[in-house]
Amino acid sequence: QAKKAFLLVSSRPTRMAAFCRSLRQGLRGSVRPRFASMGPDQPQVQAAGMGLPRWPAGWHDMLQYHFFFEDMFVQARVFLTPSVEEHSLWIFDHATEKLVELENCNERLKQSEGSHLEVSGPRLQILDGPGGGHVSLGKDMKVEFKNKNVFSWLPAGQSTDAVIHRPDLELSMTYGGRTRLGRGYSKRYFGHYGPHWGYRFIQSSWLGDKFLWTADATFRLGDGEAKYNYFKLLDSNGQLTQADSRDTYQQDSEAFATIDGKRFVASITPLGEWLHDYKAGETNSRMQLRYCKLRLSCGDDAPLEGYALNERCFGVLG
Secondary structure: OOOOOOOOEOOOOOOOHHHHHHHHHHHOOOOOOOOOOOOOOOOEEEOOOOOOOOOOOOOEEEEEEEEEOOOEEEEEEEEEOOOOEEEEEEEEEOOOOEEEEEEEEOOOOEEOOOOOEEEEOOOEEEEEEOOEEEEEEOOOEEEEEEOOOEEEEOOOOOOOOOEEEEEEEEEEEEEOOEEEEEEEEEEEEEEOOOOEEEEEEEEEOOEOOEEEEEEEEEOOOOOOOOEEEEEEEEEOOOOEEEOOHHHEEEOOOEEEEEEOOEEEEEEEEEEEEEEEEEEEOOEEEEEEEEEEEEEEEEOOEEEEEEEEEEEEEEEEOO
């Protein structure tokens, strides 16, 4: 299907030798990667061969995977605060048009002795090492993934620990007696967030040869507000189109951005919902995950269509 190309701007190269040295140390497993003070408007390109830090890595730690296939979507997540640790996995099956939860467990995951993330629970196992890894649910499901493009930056309110985004993972899943190929996304962030926080996030499947992820968040109220917005569109050549933080925002089922005078609108139509309260001790945050159809428009250009995960979470961490 012919699409009129959106205007592309190259992602900025890494600028600081100190940053590169700290990244290399982190990849060897001796030191967790540390990042220069650059926010979402200055994303840093990372080596595809990097592995994730061990679990857990901060006061609050969240790891998530969004796996898109032609006939199915798989979401896996681990959520940790001082009072809560839970992991979950659910699917949306296009054949039945139903969302089915396959795992929701509050037992703490066990980290291996390895230098990268390798955790196991009663059923869920995650290995995320140099270049990729896998997510497994007992003998029922195994999703293998390979890194392609990796970006990082400092979220609002953070001074040392960067978020790690992988928007175009290459996937192979064995499930239900079939092998499926697809594309996916993963995010890992950790640090001291909140205690009062809220955010909206939309992340897409392939849109032709493009992948979208965008957020509108406030990670702290009082004691210095930590406001945080971004809108990123990656193409198959690794080139990034992005809005300045001040030029993007979200409403209930839409995300908006202005880039070089062009107005982008990402509209979602929910197909299924997973609603969950992370609630124990001083943590009380409600997470709503909606699997959706997505339509991305830009002026008179032909719209791009696909699917997306819409994630919203509001409450308190502690």
